[in-house]
Amino acid sequence: SQPCYILAVETSCDETSAAVVKDGKEVLSNLIASQIETHKAFGGVVPEVASRKHVENITLMLQEAVQAAGITPQDLSAIAVTQGPGLVGALLVGVVAATSLAFALSKPLIGTHHIAGHIYANNLVADLKYPCMALVTSGGHTELVYLEKEGHFEVIGRTRDDAVGEAYDKVARALGFPYPGGPHVDRLALESEEAIPLPRVWLEPDSYDFSFSGLKSAVLNVVNQRKMRGEPAAEGAIARGFQESVVEVLVTKSIRAVKSYHATQLLLCGGVAANKGLRAELSRQCEQEGIELIIPPFKYCTDNAAMIGAAAYLKWKEQQFAGLDLRAMPQFSL
């Protein structure tokens, strides 16, 4: 049969990205324009600014993604776009670009869920075996998702307040680091010999949900108390205590979920999948338990369009196409 070339577009937050993915597996191009430098000055993502930046970048990027893939627009099988969840103004830029291009080229259009993208990033580097479990950890999401079979998503647990990456970014800010602070906290935690003990939040015994805002507040209290008492800031010990708490809860709940759902693989995804502490502890426990752990390379963990192309391929196989009235869905359930 003919190869399937999907041109995928991702603009849900602060990365403008376009990619061409062949048969849901092979990344022919994956261009990403990060706006981190733009948003750094504000200490976080400013939605209005993000939308404007997407508008500046998207059209040329679509052209370049096709060129870099070594194909022509007419070779494309479909255009896919992140429909949600995300910032509405940011999503709209991608949706309008993708629908217009689908109309101009008379190509089918595929609406994709951002989290389905994060999960199927794993499909770019491994063959998924079902049933499997995915731990989605990013700046906006913390979810345990059960996949009984291909394309069937069941969210079995989610954060009730802050996402993990969000908690990392807030803790980093309290410790004096710029946005995005996750990598700084990760580095400090690994360098420190000592850890300040901080609470673990387990919620109900059978719950797969998470809560990180109490932990974040506990960190802020420690930081403020030390300041008031004139004690040394102890950033390293705080970072390490914070990371130990986060990692223990994430890993324990993920392993319990894999076992009780009889999943064969655990897929890690989202920006926080870059966290060295999390990767190390998850690897150690998965090995001990005989669970196959898949972690995509960093470029497919943070927001990118290749993962959207991988997820869109599932809908391509089912010929599940969207109309040109495809809407951006800022709140969008899997």
Ligand code: KG4
């Ligand atoms: O997936 P992503 O690029 O964007 C969202 O969809 O949210 O994730 C970005 C998040 C940020 O909060 C960033 O601080 C966090 O991932 N992050 C990390 C690390 N690298 C990135 N958090 C902890 N440790 C890291 N090494």
Ligand code: ZN
């Ligand atoms: Zn994301």
